[in-house]
Amino acid sequence: MTIERDAAALLPLPEVTFHVLVALADGERHGYAILQDVEARTDGAVRLSAGTLYRAIHRMLEQGLVVESDDRPARSEDDERRRYYRITVLGAAAVRAESARLSRLVELARAKGLAPRRS
Amino acid sequence: MTIERDAAALLPLPEVTFHVLVALADGERHGYAILQDVEARTDGAVRLSAGTLYRAIHRMLEQGLVVESDDRPARSEDDERRRYYRITVLGAAAVRAESARLSRLVELARAKGLAPRRS
DNA sequence: TGACATTGTGTGCGTCACGCATATATTCCA
DNA sequence: TGGAATATATGCGTGACGCACACAATGTCA
Numbered sequence: 001m002t003i004e005r006d007a008a009a010l011l012p013l014p015e016v017t018f019h020v021l022v023a024l025a026d027g028e029r030h031g032y033a034i035l036q037d038v039e040a041r042t043d044g045a046v047r048l049s050a051g052t053l054y055r056a057i058h059r060m061l062e063q064g065l066v067v068e069s070d071d072r073p074a075r076s077e078d079d080e081r082r083r084y085y086r087i088t089v090l091g092a093a094a095v096r097a098e099s100a101r102l103s104r105l106v107e108l109a110r111a112k113g114l115a116p117r118r119s
Numbered sequence: 120m121t122i123e124r125d126a127a128a129l130l131p132l133p134e135v136t137f138h139v140l141v142a143l144a145d146g147e148r149h150g151y152a153i154l155q156d157v158e159a160r161t162d163g164a165v166r167l168s169a170g171t172l173y174r175a176i177h178r179m180l181e182q183g184l185v186v187e188s189d190d191r192p193a194r195s196e197d198d199e200r201r202r203y204y205r206i207t208v209l210g211a212a213a214v215r216a217e218s219a220r221l222s223r224l225v226e227l228a229r230a231k232g233l234a235p236r237r238s
Numbered sequence: 239t240g241a242c243a244t245t246g247t248g249t250g251c252g253t254c255a256c257g258c259a260t261a262t263a264t265t266c267c268a
Numbered sequence: 269t270g271g272a273a274t275a276t277a278t279g280c281g282t283g284a285c286g287c288a289c290a291c292a293a294t295g296t297c298a
Contacts, residue, residue: 012134014255018224025231032275041227049257054277056255081264081275092233099234103225105137106218108160112144114211115218118237133284151246168286173248175284200246200293 007093010063011101016048016056021065021087021095028069030082031057057085065091126212129182130220135167135175140184140206140214147188149201150176176204184210 013021023034023041031054038046060066069084087095109115132140142153142160154167179185188203206214228234 015131016255018228022227022231022233025233030275035275041230042223045223050276051258051260051278052256054275058277059255079265079275083276095228095233099225099228102221102228103235104161104164106222106225108138108141109214109218109221111160112141114141114144114214116222135284149246154246169247170249170287170289171285173246178284198246198294202247 003090003093004097006090007097010065010094011097013094013098014056014059016052017060017065018095018098019046019048020053020056020060020085021091021098024066024085024087025092025095028071028084028086030084032082034085060091061085063090064088065094122209122212123216125209126216129184129213130216132213132217133175133178135171136179136184137214137217138165138167139172139175139179139204140210140217143185143204143206144211144214147190147203147205149203151201153204179210180204182209183207184213 019038020034023029023037029037032050035048035050035053038048057066061068066085066087069086071084072078106115110118138157139153142148142156148156150173151169154169154172157165157167176185180187185204185206188205190203191197225234229237
């Protein structure tokens with residue numbers, strides 16, 4: 001309950017924040033990997049600018065949407081420069097709330113015949 | 120085709136612009152009526168601030184998303200202060216494109232189990 | 239009639255999130 | 269060995285936002 005209200009207070013989420021949370025939903029990733037993941041999942045349609053991404057991550061750390069992780073991959077596959085992030089319970093609640101908000105926006109347009117038919 | 124590309128170049132639409140276009144989709148309205156219409160259709164969840172609304176309308180006029188209308192209601196139901204607006208072909212294309220974009224965002228979240236089930 | 243809320247449009251101001259450019263260092267690979 | 273890719277970060281300008289405020293006409297009610 002409190003989590004849901006805390007999440008609701010953060011809406012609307014900035015676009016880049018939404019993408020970062022979706023990218024982290026199924027596992028930890030470092031910044032640059034988030035960049036590539038978003039681009040791949042959207043077939044190149046969404047390309048985050050690096051500057052905005054890293055600033056968004058800093059904001060998200062302060063807001064408690066993500067935490068930095070100490071888990072590092074095997075030394076042979078690691079890169080010291082990387083900083084890994086994990087989504088928090090609040091982060092998951094926030095992206096769910098934002099998804100619902102966006103879904104309602106689409107419904108508004110759909111009611112006027114302005115949205116694609118339900119896929 | 121050209122219209123679709125012109126509309127695509129305006130994405131993402133500012134949130135208030137999206138709401139104004141949806142409000143105008145089924146008929147002409149003046150600014151203050153748009154304010155009330157959005158609030159009513161969203162059950163009070165979305166309340167546009169007047170300042171942002173009127174500035175958005177000015178932007179939209181310059182971009183050709185809406186045009187000011189000379190049609191006035193019967194004098195008995197009119198109010199000289201009002202300024203009426205009509206959505207353009209470009210405006211309709213833009214809100215359709217934005218709806219599709221938002222719909223794709225929801226799909227991204229849905230693929231990770233973070234969006235409400237299809238309503 | 240006088241007071242006050244509502245309707246209606248508009249500007250001033252500060253802030254946040256953004257893209258683009260740039261900085262800096264490391265790693266990969268031909 | 270030199271250039272592309274990887275990786276993170278800051279500088280700067282802009283656009284859209286909310287809130288406060290301004291100002292006038294209209295409606296309501298004591």
